[in-house]
Amino acid sequence: MADRPKRVEFREEGPREGFQIEKTVYPLDQRVQLVEALAETGLRHIQVASFVSPKHVPQMADSEALFAAIRRKPGVHYAGLWLNEQGFARARATPGVDLAGKISLYASDAFARKNNGCSAEEMAQRQRRWLELYAEAGLTPDFAIVMAAFGCNYEGDIPAERVVKLARYARDICAGRGERLRQFFLADTMGWANPEQVRRLVGEVRNAIPEVRIGLHLHDTRGLGAANVLAALEMGVDLFDSSVAGLGGCPFAAHGDAGAAGNICTEDMVFMCHEMGIETGIDLEALVECARLAERIIGRRLNGHVMHAGTLAKYRAGRKEAA
Amino acid sequence: MADRPKRVEFREEGPREGFQIEKTVYPLDQRVQLVEALAETGLRHIQVASFVSPKHVPQMADSEALFAAIRRKPGVHYAGLWLNEQGFARARATPGVDLAGKISLYASDAFARKNNGCSAEEMAQRQRRWLELYAEAGLTPDFAIVMAAFGCNYEGDIPAERVVKLARYARDICAGRGERLRQFFLADTMGWANPEQVRRLVGEVRNAIPEVRIGLHLHDTRGLGAANVLAALEMGVDLFDSSVAGLGGCPFAAHGDAGAAGNICTEDMVFMCHEMGIETGIDLEALVECARLAERIIGRRLNGHVMHAGTLAKYRAGRKEAA
Numbered sequence: 001m002a003d004r005p006k007r008v009e010f011r012e013e014g015p016r017e018g019f020q021i022e023k024t025v026y027p028l029d030q031r032v033q034l035v036e037a038l039a040e041t042g043l044r045h046i047q048v049a050s051f052v053s054p055k056h057v058p059q060m061a062d063s064e065a066l067f068a069a070i071r072r073k074p075g076v077h078y079a080g081l082w083l084n085e086q087g088f089a090r091a092r093a094t095p096g097v098d099l100a101g102k103i104s105l106y107a108s109d110a111f112a113r114k115n116n117g118c119s120a121e122e123m124a125q126r127q128r129r130w131l132e133l134y135a136e137a138g139l140t141p142d143f144a145i146v147m148a149a150f151g152c153n154y155e156g157d158i159p160a161e162r163v164v165k166l167a168r169y170a171r172d173i174c175a176g177r178g179e180r181l182r183q184f185f186l187a188d189t190m191g192w193a194n195p196e197q198v199r200r201l202v203g204e205v206r207n208a209i210p211e212v213r214i215g216l217h218l219h220d221t222r223g224l225g226a227a228n229v230l231a232a233l234e235m236g237v238d239l240f241d242s243s244v245a246g247l248g249g250c251p252f253a254a255h256g257d258a259g260a261a262g263n264i265c266t267e268d269m270v271f272m273c274h275e276m277g278i279e280t281g282i283d284l285e286a287l288v289e290c291a292r293l294a295e296r297i298i299g300r301r302l303n304g305h306v307m308h309a310g311t312l313a314k315y316r317a318g319r320k321e322a323a
Numbered sequence: 324m325a326d327r328p329k330r331v332e333f334r335e336e337g338p339r340e341g342f343q344i345e346k347t348v349y350p351l352d353q354r355v356q357l358v359e360a361l362a363e364t365g366l367r368h369i370q371v372a373s374f375v376s377p378k379h380v381p382q383m384a385d386s387e388a389l390f391a392a393i394r395r396k397p398g399v400h401y402a403g404l405w406l407n408e409q410g411f412a413r414a415r416a417t418p419g420v421d422l423a424g425k426i427s428l429y430a431s432d433a434f435a436r437k438n439n440g441c442s443a444e445e446m447a448q449r450q451r452r453w454l455e456l457y458a459e460a461g462l463t464p465d466f467a468i469v470m471a472a473f474g475c476n477y478e479g480d481i482p483a484e485r486v487v488k489l490a491r492y493a494r495d496i497c498a499g500r501g502e503r504l505r506q507f508f509l510a511d512t513m514g515w516a517n518p519e520q521v522r523r524l525v526g527e528v529r530n531a532i533p534e535v536r537i538g539l540h541l542h543d544t545r546g547l548g549a550a551n552v553l554a555a556l557e558m559g560v561d562l563f564d565s566s567v568a569g570l571g572g573c574p575f576a577a578h579g580d581a582g583a584a585g586n587i588c589t590e591d592m593v594f595m596c597h598e599m600g601i602e603t604g605i606d607l608e609a610l611v612e613c614a615r616l617a618e619r620i621i622g623r624r625l626n627g628h629v630m631h632a633g634t635l636a637k638y639r640a641g642r643k644e645a646a
Contacts, residue, residue, distance in 0.1 A: 156639050191632060194598035195553050222635075223591030223628030224598075226550035230518050261632070268546030275517035275547075301624075305546030309514060309584070312545075316479050 005238035007279040010266055011045040011215075012038055014294060016060075016081055017263055018247025020050060022298065025059050030297045032069045037290045038244060039073040042282040043266075048097075050081035051090040067096035083116050084126075085133065092137055101134035103127045103144035103173075103181070105166045110154035111147060111189070115252045124166070128173055135177070143183035144170035145217065149201065151192025158192075160201050164208045171209045183239065184212045188228070191221020191261070195231035202235045215239035218264045220246060220303065225264040226272060233278070242266040245291035246303030265304045267291050271311060284311055328561035330602040333589055334368040334538075335361055337617060339383075339404055340586050341570025343373060345621065348382050353620045355392045360613045361567060362396040365605040366589075370564075371420075373404035374413040390419035406439050407449075408456065415460055424457035426450045426467035426496075426504070428489045433477035434470060434512070447489070451496055458500070466506035467493035468540065472524065474515025481515075483524050487531045494532045506562065507535045511551070514544020514584070518554035525558045538562035541587045543569060543626065548587040549595060556601070565589040568614035569626030588627045590614050594634060607634055 015035050019026055031049075038046050048070065054061035063080065070078065077098045080091040091097045105127065106112035106120040116123055131141060148155070149163045167184055174181040186201060202214055216232050218225055218240065229240060246265035267287045270280050284306075291307035301308075338358050342349055354372075361369050371393065377384035386403065393401065400421045403414040414420045427450070429435035429443040439446055454464060471478070472486045490507055497504040509524060525537055537560055541551050552563060569588035590610045593603050607629075614630035624631075 151635065151638075153638050156641070192635060194595060196599040221628065221632045222594055223588060224549050224595050226547050227553040227595060230550040230553050265546060271545055272517060272547050272550060276519040305544060309544045312474065312515060315474075315476050318479070 003236035004233050004276075005236055005278065007281070008233070008238045008240065008273050009045075010043065010270065010280060010282065011047065011079075011239070011241045012043045012244060012266055013047045013217075013241050013263055014038070014243035014245065014247040014266065016047040016050050017243050018245070018294065018298070020057055020059050021248060021261060022059060025061075026297055028062060028065055028069060031066055034244075034290065034293055034297060035066075035070050035078075036073075037293055038287075039076045040283075041286040041290060042280070043287075044075060044281070045077045045079060047079040047081060050083075051087040051094070052081070052083055064090070064094045067094050070096060072096065085129070088130070088133060099137060099139055100142035101131070101139040102142060103130065103170050105144060105146045105170060106148060107146050107158045107163050107166065108148035108152035108155045111152050111252075114154065115147070124169060127170070131173060131177055131179075141174045141179050141181050143185060143215070144181055145185040145187055146170075147187045148189045149186040150188040150197060151190060153190045160204050163201060164204050167205045167209045167212075171212060181209075181212050183215050184209060185215040185217050185239075185241065187217035187241075188219055189217075191219040191224075193218060193228050194224055195227045198228045198231040199235055202232060202237060206235075213239060215241065217241035219248070220262055220264050226268065229264060229269055229272065233273075233276075240264065240269065242269055244287065244304075245294040245298075245307055247294060247298070262303045265291075265306075267306050268304055271306045275312075285313065326559035327556050327599075328559055328601065330604070331556070331561045331563065331596050332368075333366065333593065333603060333605065334370065334402075334562070334564045335366045335567060335589055336370045336540075336564050336586055337361070337566035337568065337570045337589065339370040339373050340566050341568070341617065341621070343380055343382050344571060344584060345382060348384075349620055351385060351388055351392060354389055357567075357613065357616055357620060358389075358393050358401070359396075360616055361610075362399045363606075364609040364613060365603070366610075367398060367604070368400045368402060370402040370404060373406075374410040374417070375404070375406055387413070387417045390417050393419060395419065408452070411453070411456060422460060422462055423465035424454070424462040425465060426453065426493050428467060428469045428493060429471060430469050430481045430486050430489065431471035431475035431478045434475050437477065438470070447492060450493070454496060454500055454502075464497045464502050464504050466508060466538070467504055468508040468510055469493075470510045471512045472509040473511040473520055474513060476513045483527050486524060487527050490528045490532045490535075494535060504532075504535050506538050507532060508538040508540050508562075508564065510540035510564075511542055512540075514542040514547075516541060516551050517547055518550045521551045521554040522558055525555060525560060529558075536562060538564065540564035542571070543585055543587050549591065552587060552592055552595065556596075556599075563587065563592065565592055567610065567627075568617040568621075568630055570617060570621070585626045588614075588629075590629050591627055594629045598635075608636065 049063035080097045109120040112120040243263035246262040248263035372386035432443040435443040566586035569585040571586035
């Protein structure tokens with residue numbers, strides 16, 4: 001509890017994670033509307049779309065057009081995702097993409113092959129080249145992310161040592177260029193994490209790279225998302241990826257059921273933080289409206305809770321009026 | 324963490340909580356099938372049905388027939404719920420109901436009037452009479468429960484002192500008869516609890532009645548159910564009410580959306596405990612099958628996560644075969 005942060009930052013992933021897992025390709029104007037509404041809530045980092053093969057992820061074929069259509073709000077970082085050099089080149093060539101030097105690593109070799117078409121080791125080696133490309137683009141290393149850090153549907157349990165080794169590797173390849181890695185994300189890509197594991201892995205990674213801010217990318221696949229966030233908060237973690245309405249899931253993660261694959265839900269986690277007295281800088285009521293907008297766009301009931309039950313504000317306001 | 328229990332007990336509420344909130348009255352044989360399947364999972368306490376007004380809760384009009392139809396498994400407690408003397412008389416007259424001396428209290432006066440048709444104070448006073456009735460039936464006080472202990476859709480925030488006072492009251496009216504209250508449940512009837520509040524309220528109640536085992540009855544209305552369980556585990560709480568597939572919700576709690584009203588989900592919380600190395604005595608795979616059975620009966624997607632994503636066992640088994 002002593003370690004619990006006073007303020008937590010959420011990086012919104014819904015527009016990318018949410019729409020890539022759906023079978024439907026949703027109209028551009030609806031996705032633009034969602035991104036623009038999210039930017040009005042106080043969220044400072046929104047992952048808009050990915051620059052990946054349109055053959056494998058046809059939902060993201062129009063990423064350039066999506067970025068072009070967004071009316072930008074000053075102070076908001078509009079991110080894109082890439083998994084290889086071609087993707088980065090596309091992102092770099094797309095006006096409106098806020099580039100950030102990102103290092104991508106895999107704790108599971110089998111998942112690296114499914115998601116990236118190369119071994120985990122090859123992916124790690126490629127990151128040296130990525131750092132060169134980033135430098136050419138005037139970027140410094142912003143963050144690293146280790147996918148399948150908590151377990152893998154293809155490989156099973158993932159030893160913590162493997163993740164710790166990747167953490168040191170990410171830090172060291174930056175240091176080798178005289179640069180400092182700012183953030184290190186542990187991604188529970190397939191929903192294997194439990195609170196005890198979160199606590200232990202965050203602790204071990206922090207011991208290995210104490211100078212790097214730790215972030216978590218969590219999925220609520222097996223219902224432990226909120227508990228995993230709580231465990232992380234108590235370890236002092238103040239940086240989370242999440243998706244409005246609990247949208248999301250990787251199309252290549254072999255989730256049992258796409259509806260169960262979603263990321264932790266931004267507005268539910270913001271609600272938890274606010275109720276616990278932790279600041280987020282986010283207007284919760286506005287964010288709940290974004291979740292309802294996402295539900296109208298997707299056209300089926302989404303996983304978020306607060307969006308359906310409502311926040312506690314109206315009940316508290318009612319009491320004040322009555323008092 | 325030092326306080327975390329080695330073993331946790333779940334009291335299954337799905338058959339009662341789950342079916343009372345649905346608009347449909349489901350066929351008796353399907354509800355019997357669910358109760359019988361739950362009894363095979365290792366669950367030792369199953370709340371089968373309530374003995375309340377069939378006018379207000381028509382789904383529970385056939386509680387006697389339900390109890391009569393169940394093939395009992397030795398060692399399992401088949402509980403019924405009552406909210407007044409007539410209800411207890413019905414339960415007592417029904418073969419197959421495992422009676423337990425239960426004290427019912429309200430932290431919210433407004434909710435007492437909605438749910439019980441009397442004030443919270445009147446309800447508290449009635450408990451003295453209930454204890455007499457229990458003694459006549461040969462029962463000792465088994466547990467007390469305080470409804471709306473964490474907040475109320477009618478009254479707003481609930482002061483902790485009010486709950487602590489009710490805890491002392493429950494203990495003292497038992498002690499006044501030379502009896503010992505065994506368990507004290509805090510019920511988050513309307514999904515207001517957050518992990519920090521769970522920690523504080525459990526701590527305050529334990530300080531007030533250290534000799535009584537504390538249980539929690541939680542709802543996942545706003546997505547914090549798993550986090551609230553984790554906070555409670557870390558306070559040493561080892562007793563939870565929960566519902567298979569996350570069924571449930573009180574019909575008089577003014578939930579924004581019935582689908583969001585569900586209890587914490589038994590199999591998701593059993594999964595969390597097992598992943599954290601905490602025993603439950605429950606066969607998780609069998610319980611997941613019960614959740615899927617409940618979903619087939621109800622006929623729409625239910626809130627449980629593990630029931631849709633599957634446990635991690637098959638992935639781990641696959642790795643062992645491959646190794």
